[in-house]
Amino acid sequence: MKDQDLGHLIARVKEGALSRRSFIRKAAAVGLAAPFANQLLAFNGVAMAKANLPYKPTKAGGGGPLKMLLWQAPTLLNPHFASGTKDQIASRIFYEPLAGWDKEGNLFPQLAAEIPSKANGGLSADGKEVIWKIKPGVKWHDGKPLTADDAVFTWEYAADPATAAYTTGAYKDIKVEKVDDLTIKVIFKEPTPFWADAFVGVAGMIIPKHHFGEYKGTKSRDAPANLKPVGTGAYKFADFKPGDILTAERNTEYHVANHPHFDTLEVKGGGDAVSAARAVLQTGEYDYAWNLQVEDEVLKRMETGGRGKISAVVSGDIEFIILNTTDPWTEVDGERSSIKTKHPTLSDPKVREALNLLIDRDSVQKFIYGRGGIATASFVNQPAKFKSTKLKYEFNIDKANKILDDAGYKKGSDGIREKDGKKLKYVFQTSINAPRQKTQQIIKQACQRAGIDLELKSVTASVFFSSDVANPDTYTKLYVDMEMYTTTQPQPDPERFLNQFVSWEVASKENKWLGRNVSRYTDKDADEAYKAAQKELDPDKRAALLIKVNEIFCEAHVILPLLSRTRVAASVTNLMHDHSGWDVDTWNLAAWYRS
Amino acid sequence: MAGSTLASPSAEPVSGPAQTSAGTSPGRETWKRFRRHKLAMASSFVLGTLILGVVIGPWLWPVAINDIDFSAQLQTPSWQHPFGTDDLGQDLLARMIYGGRISLAVGLAAMFVATFVGILIGAIAGMSRGAVDNFLMWVTDLFLSLPQLPLLLLVIYFFREQLKAVFGVEGGVFVLIVVVIGGLKWMPVARLVRAQFMSLREKEFVEAAKANGATKFRQMVHYILPNAIGPVIVAATIEVSSAIIAESTLSFLGLGFPPDIPTWGRLLFDAKDHLDSAPHWALFPGAAIFLTVLSINFIGDGLRDALDPRRVI
Numbered sequence: 001m002k003d004q005d006l007g008h009l010i011a012r013v014k015e016g017a018l019s020r021r022s023f024i025r026k027a028a029a030v031g032l033a034a035p036f037a038n039q040l041l042a043f044n045g046v047a048m049a050k051a052n053l054p055y056k057p058t059k060a061g062g063g064g065p066l067k068m069l070l071w072q073a074p075t076l077l078n079p080h081f082a083s084g085t086k087d088q089i090a091s092r093i094f095y096e097p098l099a100g101w102d103k104e105g106n107l108f109p110q111l112a113a114e115i116p117s118k119a120n121g122g123l124s125a126d127g128k129e130v131i132w133k134i135k136p137g138v139k140w141h142d143g144k145p146l147t148a149d150d151a152v153f154t155w156e157y158a159a160d161p162a163t164a165a166y167t168t169g170a171y172k173d174i175k176v177e178k179v180d181d182l183t184i185k186v187i188f189k190e191p192t193p194f195w196a197d198a199f200v201g202v203a204g205m206i207i208p209k210h211h212f213g214e215y216k217g218t219k220s221r222d223a224p225a226n227l228k229p230v231g232t233g234a235y236k237f238a239d240f241k242p243g244d245i246l247t248a249e250r251n252t253e254y255h256v257a258n259h260p261h262f263d264t265l266e267v268k269g270g271g272d273a274v275s276a277a278r279a280v281l282q283t284g285e286y287d288y289a290w291n292l293q294v295e296d297e298v299l300k301r302m303e304t305g306g307r308g309k310i311s312a313v314v315s316g317d318i319e320f321i322i323l324n325t326t327d328p329w330t331e332v333d334g335e336r337s338s339i340k341t342k343h344p345t346l347s348d349p350k351v352r353e354a355l356n357l358l359i360d361r362d363s364v365q366k367f368i369y370g371r372g373g374i375a376t377a378s379f380v381n382q383p384a385k386f387k388s389t390k391l392k393y394e395f396n397i398d399k400a401n402k403i404l405d406d407a408g409y410k411k412g413s414d415g416i417r418e419k420d421g422k423k424l425k426y427v428f429q430t431s432i433n434a435p436r437q438k439t440q441q442i443i444k445q446a447c448q449r450a451g452i453d454l455e456l457k458s459v460t461a462s463v464f465f466s467s468d469v470a471n472p473d474t475y476t477k478l479y480v481d482m483e484m485y486t487t488t489q490p491q492p493d494p495e496r497f498l499n500q501f502v503s504w505e506v507a508s509k510e511n512k513w514l515g516r517n518v519s520r521y522t523d524k525d526a527d528e529a530y531k532a533a534q535k536e537l538d539p540d541k542r543a544a545l546l547i548k549v550n551e552i553f554c555e556a557h558v559i560l561p562l563l564s565r566t567r568v569a570a571s572v573t574n575l576m577h578d579h580s581g582w583d584v585d586t587w588n589l590a591a592w593y594r595s
Numbered sequence: 596m597a598g599s600t601l602a603s604p605s606a607e608p609v610s611g612p613a614q615t616s617a618g619t620s621p622g623r624e625t626w627k628r629f630r631r632h633k634l635a636m637a638s639s640f641v642l643g644t645l646i647l648g649v650v651i652g653p654w655l656w657p658v659a660i661n662d663i664d665f666s667a668q669l670q671t672p673s674w675q676h677p678f679g680t681d682d683l684g685q686d687l688l689a690r691m692i693y694g695g696r697i698s699l700a701v702g703l704a705a706m707f708v709a710t711f712v713g714i715l716i717g718a719i720a721g722m723s724r725g726a727v728d729n730f731l732m733w734v735t736d737l738f739l740s741l742p743q744l745p746l747l748l749l750v751i752y753f754f755r756e757q758l759k760a761v762f763g764v765e766g767g768v769f770v771l772i773v774v775v776i777g778g779l780k781w782m783p784v785a786r787l788v789r790a791q792f793m794s795l796r797e798k799e800f801v802e803a804a805k806a807n808g809a810t811k812f813r814q815m816v817h818y819i820l821p822n823a824i825g826p827v828i829v830a831a832t833i834e835v836s837s838a839i840i841a842e843s844t845l846s847f848l849g850l851g852f853p854p855d856i857p858t859w860g861r862l863l864f865d866a867k868d869h870l871d872s873a874p875h876w877a878l879f880p881g882a883a884i885f886l887t888v889l890s891i892n893f894i895g896d897g898l899r900d901a902l903d904p905r906r907v908i
Contacts, residue, residue: 274868297668297682298868367665367683434868437854438683444855445663455764456853472752 052102053578055259057593061250063261066575066592069286071276073269075242078226079205080158080165085584088202089290090246090267092586094141094231097204098132098151099196101582103313105383105492107196108588111135111146111206111232113182116195127191127537132199134182138255140208141236148178151199153209153216162217167203174198193537194493201583202490206232234260234590244269254590261593274298280570281308287575290585292568295435296370299570308572312371315581316382316489316497317565319373321359321482322519323352323558328427328479335509337478339520344422346481350407351424352557354400355482358446361393361562368435368442373563379550380494381564382581385539388547391554393561400450409451417451426481429457429473431464436484439562454482469512476513478520486565492582494546495533501553502530521558628901635897638890645887649699652692660693660857661685669873679875681865690857691879697765697852698839698859699887701772705838708777710831713784718815720785721792732789739782750775751850768852772845776838784830791823825899832895836888859884 057063074090082088098112107115113133116122122131138146155176158165165171175187176198186198198204211230215223229237232255235248246267250260268286271279276289281302292299292310299310327341345351361375377393380386409417409424417424428444430436437458444454457480459473464485472479489497499505503522507515526549533545553559567581574595578588630636664684672679678687720731751771758767795801796819804818843860845851852858857865859880866877 295682295868301872363665367668432854434865437865441661441683441855442663445661448661456855458854 052108052588053576053591055591055593056576056595057261058258060252060254060258060260061263063263063594065264065266066262066288067266067268067286069271069276069279069289070267070269071271071273071289071291073243074246074267076226077229077237077240077246078207078223079202080154080163080167080207081220081226082202083166085291086269089584089586091205091229092202092233092584093235093246093248093265093267093589094229094233094237095205095207096232097201097206098134098199099201099204100587101201101492101580102588103578103580103582105582107200109135111138112199123195127193127195128188130186130188130195131179132184132186134184135255136182138232139253140210140232141230141251141253142208143253144208144210146206146208146232147181148184149181150206150209151184152176152178153213154206155198157207157212157216157220158203160217163220165220170197170203191535191537193535193539193542194491194495196493197491197496200491201587235262235265238264256590259590265589277302277570280572281305281310284308284572286572288569288571288577288585290569292570293372293433293435294568295368295438296372297367299568300370306573308570310371310568310570311577311579312566312568313579313581314382315565315567316380316492316494317486317567317581318376318379318381318489318561319484319486319563319565320379321484321560321562322478323355323482323560324478324480324520325352325558326478326520328481333509336472337520339506339508339522343481345419345424346426348407349557350403351409354403354407354450355447355452356557356560357394357396357400357403358450358452359393359443359560359562360395360446362395364439364442365563368438369563369565371566372435372568373565376561376564377554378564379554379559379561380489380497380546382489383492385543386494386546386550388551388554390551391561395446397446397449404450404452411451415448415451416453424452426452426454427457428454428482428484429459429464429475429480430484431461431475432458433461439484467512467514474513476507476515476518478507478518484562490582494550498530498546498549501526501549501559503527519553519558521553521556523552523556526552625901629897632893632897632900634893635900638893638897641886642890642894645695645883645890646699649692649695652695653689656688656692658686658689660689661855669869669876671873671875678879679873681862681876682869682873687862687876687879690862691859691883694857694859694862694880695883697769697856698842698884701769701776701842701858702835702839702887704769704773705776705780705841706831706834708773709780709834709838710784710827711781712777713781713830714788714820714827716781717785717788718792718820721789722796722811722815722819728789731785735782735785738779741779743779746779747775747845747850765852765856772842772851776841780834780837780841784827784834787826787830788823791826792819795819795822821902825903828895828898828902829892832891835891836884839884839887 070086070089072084072086074086076082076087077091077094079088079091079095082091096110099107099109099115102108109115111134113135114120116130116132132151134146134148134151140146155171155174157163158167159171161168173189177185177187179185186195188195199206208230211225212223227240227242234251234254236251238247238249240246248265250263254260273292273294277292277294277299279285280287280289281299282305284307303310323346324337325343325347326337326339327343328337330336330341332338332340365373365375375393377391378388380388404417409419412418412423428440430440440456444456447454463471463473464475466474467476468474475483475485487500500516500518502517505515505517506520506522507513507518529545529548533542533549536542536545554561567579569579569585571577575592576595577592579585580587662685667676667680667684669682670676670680676686676688678691680687716731716735720728754771755767758771761767762770796814801814801818804814809818839860842851842858843864852861854861862880863877866873866880870877
């Protein structure tokens with residue numbers, strides 16, 4: 001299994017510029033981290049080879065206006081405060097990281113001259129240091145040059161707890177040193193197999209020291225540049241009305257030759273996903289709309305007009321159900337679903353196993369999500385190397401009935417099963433979103449046929465996904481028996497993503513329900529495997545450990561994965577855009593053009 | 596003219612000689628007057644059919660409301676599915692019947708709550724002078740200026756679980772919605788009633804009753820209220836429609852009935868993304884709400900004419 005995965009990656013390396021054989025020889029000379037280096041090279045090799053969207057225009061400008069529609073409107077433009085994807089997308093127009101993630105999960109240099117690798121000396125053998133070379137000749141929008149000082153400052157800024165940056169997690173445990181004007185060194189305390197977090201992707205956007213220098217720490221929110229960004233991006237800031245409209249114009253000094261193609265940029269907010277899809281696909285009022293959580297049926301119908309097209313790219317996002325093994329209906333020390341309690345029936349693995357058999361994943365994919373998701377039994381699906389091949393799903397009502405019969409749950413006069421007076425009646429919660437309500441109904445109907453009664457509950461998305469401590473309906477509180485949502489995997493590596501399965505991340509009143517482990521289920525073996533994976537430099541062993549964490553939770557049927565989601569966006573037919581499931585929609589905006 | 600109720604234009608042209616035979620009782624008299632209002636009669640028939648349909652419908656059309664059938668998605672009306680199907684292949688007629696019970700019950704019950712509270716407060720304010728009147732009108736103003744949505748959220752967060760425990764899932768939400776909608780829509784009725792009372796209580800016939808020794812309560816119930824009821828009925832009929840709409844707003848916010856309970860408002864909400872390809876899905880619940888609201892309005896119109904004691908037909 002592992003060999004196959006590795007083989008897949010090696011095949012990718014082969015597609016790249018480097019020969020695998022020569023690389024393995026080099027790696028062997030280095031010693032312990034040879035396979036690790038191989039993985040990194042695989043990343044680099046493909047990134048260099050494919051370079052994403054081929055850029056056709058032969059000169060910068062002349063493309064006219066580009067109009068984007070973000071149906072959730074951006075409200076701020078500082079990438080380090082941008083907790084919402086909408087703000088990250090808007091910030092990325094003006095700011096750039098050292099590298100971004102392309103649609104295949106490869107690193108693609110943006111402000112970096114090259115991607116650090118073993119071969120170019122960017123990565124140390126012990127996995128504790130990364131050296132980044134910054135691209136020479138890059139200028140901020142106000143004409144000042146970009147230097148290593150800006151990168152070092154970005155680290156100081158985001159790592160300072162007083163700044164209260166959203167991205168602080170990527171910076172707080174590292175040290176960054178300036179080597180020379182265009183080189184920085186990132187130093188980790190421990191060997192870190194996944195090093196591409198700081199200065200990469202969403203968390204990595206570099207901000208100018210000469211604009212934010214005075215506003216580090218407690219004064220961070222007062223910086224004028226929070227709403228008037230000065231970055232290095234392909235488009236320069238023109239005007240911004242938070243929650244409504246953002247306009248920008250072409251950066252004539254952009255650091256990539258002949259880029260960008262469009263003269264002006266307009267980002268409009270408001271509306272909902274369906275009307276956004278309509279404005280692009282049917283009326284063509286806008287060129288691009290993101291995050292279209294709409295039934296595929298509806299999108300297909302809009303596409304028939306031929307004005308626009310849908311782009312769906314794979315991502316690590318997963319739509320899944322949590323079965324609550326703690327008791328959501330008993331309050332202990334001021335919180336429900338406390339880990340000190342046990343659910344009367346869902347703590348029985350047989351009930352959970354039966355529920356897993358009652359989800360018709362194939363129909364959900366076929367009739368509701370279409371291109372928006374792929375039915376799966378594994379929590380981690382991308383990159384393929386980390387997907388469990390052992391986990392399988394099945395839809396079988398008879399089998400579920402048999403399991404419940406054998407476990408002693410008998411149907412009562414109302415057709416609902418019970419044992420020792422405890423009925424199989426559950427509240428099933430999710431956010432308001434048409435595909436999710438339909439999925440709920442499909443599951444409810446199957447459960448009915450197995451003698452399980454579900455009460456469906458839907459909470460408006462802004463409440464459900466908020467971190468409001470006072471609200472009982474947020475997803476992290478889990479004050480219900482089961483809930484369904486999508487969790488996003490921000491990087492093409494599942495380590496950070498899988499911290500929602502570890503015991504020290506359990507969401508509770510103590511941590512204001514900010515803990516990442518919403519299911520509250522814990523397992524000693526999973527904890528150990530996760531800790532070991534954090535230090536394991538051998539990519540195969542590391543992948544095996546992370547797969548184990550995933551399998552423990554899925555086999556306990558606490559986490560019931562439904563669909564590996566794709567990211568769906570709409571654009572007019574002649575717009576060429578570079579859509580990646582591993583980075584925000586605007587990650588490579590400079591390369592967009594109209595054909 | 597203060598105190599007089601305006602006649603409905605639809606009932607204005609009087610044809611034929613006025614006839615009031617001495618022997619008829621007030622009830623028969625009202626019925627006779629009501630019968631002359633053709634639109635009201637037709638509306639009574641439509642509303643009656645709708646109510647009868649949702650009450651006995653499940654016996655005539657015993658199809659499950661949540662039978663998912665992917666082979667019959669978004670079908671247009673046919674013999675098998677007279678109202679077509681939705682995008683999960685569920686039978687729309689069965690869902691309409693089920694949802695109609697809830698929507699109609701919510702609308703009517705909320706109207707009764709709002710009208711009752713409105714008449715009560717309006718009547719007390721209109722009859723009492725000074726401090727009580729001022730206080731009640733102050734309360735009315737307060738309710739009018741309350742931001743309704745945050746208040747709804749608050750009430751629902753506080754009481755949803757308790758009511759659910761007492762009345763069950765649907766019953767609890769029903770009581771809550773009726774109380775909340777009724778409790779937030781009584782203000783216009785109260786103001787109308789108060790204004791009517793203020794002018795009517797100075798009229799000669801009320802003074803005559805007072806001189807005959809009628810208590811305040813008797814004056815209110817037997818003399819003033821029948822004369823003030825016209826506009827109240829019209830206001831109340833409008834409440835029915837706004838209650839049906841308000842229920843769907845709540846469902847939309849995830850605060851009303853669970854999403855799988857197909858109230859008419861919910862059906863409309865679900866259908867909105869498919870308007871271009873499956874208009875029947877929205878058309879039927881939309882038409883049902885439209886017909887209900889329209890017929891209730893006409894019935895209110897007819898009732899007002901019939902109940903107006905000073906109107907000669």
